[in-house]
Amino acid sequence: MDFSLSSERQILFDTLTKYFRNEYSLERRNEAASSDLGFSRDSWKSIASLGVFDALLKPELGGFGGDPIDIITVFEAIGSGLVIEPVLNSALMSSMVLSHGSEQQKAVSQAVLAGEARPIFAHFEDLEQYEIHSVETQSTESGNAFIVNGTKSAVRHLVGACHLIFSARTSKTSNEKDGISLFMIPLETSGLTFETFESIDGGIVSDVTFSNVRINKDSLIGKKDQAISIISEAIETGTLALCAEALGIMERIKDITLNYLKTRKQFGVPIGKFQTLQHRMTQLFIEIEQTRSAIMNASFWFNDSVETRKKYLSAAKYTVGRVGALVAEESIQMHGGMGMTWEYDLGHFAKRLIMINHEFGDEDHHLNYYAKFSA
């Protein structure tokens, strides 16, 4: 057994964390988060030029990594810097989906690697909490085209994307696994309308509505009606990545809080001298160690059977959800008033950590899932 990272990956992790801590400052991150785009194009380019995308993508997608361990290495670093650029969706998940497409569609993912294109993948509709196959957007064949109607909800990073990759029903009803297809269209396709909202953890989310949108037949990605496994794979990979991002955030929160406990004085002593806070900080430390183990486990089993992968992934995402809330809430509490202020780093990390629980299934969702598997 060997729990250490290979030296290449260690170097990658160190380079990235150094870059995110030193050059990609929280101040600039927050500035970019409140801009019209919701992130920074310059940072996006810098991240591309650091080789992040190559590390995330498998050789057949044009990268030189893409192993589960690459993904968790990169995303832990992303979490530690509270990176707001759309690495997960536009680089990783979009490329995975497009690898099933035509040469033309693959060309878009090549352009992502070069930092020249930025597609966005929109799947969820919120009819159902977090259920992957709950798709109601309809795409109906009509001669040489498809006509699309429906809404994709709360899509992060949609603003400023070049292409929209989306799922829609081409047959069956809304809650079945078969009958879902994937498409890619330019974002400026007529008939699309967007509603944008500020997001609590920074950046912008959009609802995108299709009203009788006419799209070419060649917008279809891969085989008609057969997209669920492609979607699942992208979301499972995304889930692993999010878990690692959460871990990176937890480690930062741990550092920030530990430092505060050692330096903030009340009653003439550092507040870390109060035993009740010592025990609670210790509990956070223990739970974060458990979270790291859960993520290692999930990455180890990731390339096993689909069932095994999903089981350990649910175990990890459940742990991240439960521990994430604990870490966010306890760290704020142990800071007193300081934990409540915008001007202090902690709150921004805590907000993102909590909102990760709201992507790709929360604590309860994955607990349920795991219970079904282990029954």
Next chain:
Amino acid sequence: MDLSFSNEQENFRKDVRNFLRDTLKPNISSKMKLGILLSKDEIESWHNTLNEKGWLAGSWPKKYGGQGWGVIESFIFEEECSAVGAPRILPFAFNMLAPVLMAFGSDKQRGYWLPRMLNGDDWWCQGYSEPGSGSDLASLKTSASREGNHYIVNGQKTWTTLGQHANMIFCLVKTSTKGKPQEGISFLLIDMNSDGIEVRPLRTIDGEHEINEVFFTNVKVPIENLVGEENKGWTYAKYLLAHERTGIANVGLSKRRIGELKQLASETKKDGKPLIQDPIFAARVAKTEIDLANLEITNLRILSRAQAGGSPGPESSILKILGSEIGQEIDSLTRRALGRRATIHVPNILDYGYNGPNISPINAATAAGVYFNNRKTSIYGGSNEIQKNIISKAVLEL
């Protein structure tokens, strides 16, 4: 034992209900239900409405313009107001400063300041905490030194809630460095428009402006603004803290919010069924509801005991702890019920002139912001850790 309310109390409840039905504006109650911070005008206008009815300071004795309500009446009033989303009466003047003036102020101070509170002439804020003195309040440094007929005040207060609207601040200041820290503290009323005062906004993590820093540089305060005796301020502050507890369990508010949560969770779907039927989520809601039902009785038990024996004892720390924890759990369940849409943050959704998109369900606009903002409830007014220290020392004698 009888846990029911008397006929008289039930009639009072009906009066309150009718009054609220006739006077509470729908836009205000919608804002309250979404957890949106009200504007200065909106708060003042509600205070005025209550004052016209004589209910702005119902628990004050009649001779000061109150109704002399007991704890049960106050509880009923709070419960009915919360049930329909009426604004909270700001505590700083009515629950904090007024009881101190009644107990320790001079006749002149009472005669001057209490009517002004009722008429809405002053907006009071609380100047206790300092950057270096939060839980350890007695270590505060802001100093007041006597020069002729004035005190000269220097220092800084922080976390001052709604200080941006205030024209008056009641402060704890150091008037002596002799003896124990507690022995050199005085209770001073300071005009915020005095020269040398600067108020700077602090943003909370949800982006709101509700707290401030207040800086004092050679601020002249007339000596008649000292409350009680010099160097006795700590006693008054402790008295005030005990009074602050009365509405702190937030039972009425949490009851309404659990109802809203259940409604929300019956509209969201999980596995083809309403979320409220998901066993895990249903259990979370049920546990919270049970805690709240228990707290309702605990609250009344502690308050009635206080009514019989004067000021509420250290047991009232129980109310602060449970009230904040249950409220925070409801915040957490509400954002969970919203799933992916919890990320949306549009706190200006009900503003006049808002022309952004509709949000469905509308709770999504504010739920996450409210969840983060309400982390404050276990921090301010003496953190829950400090409350537990009080119980373990003063009640359990550990």
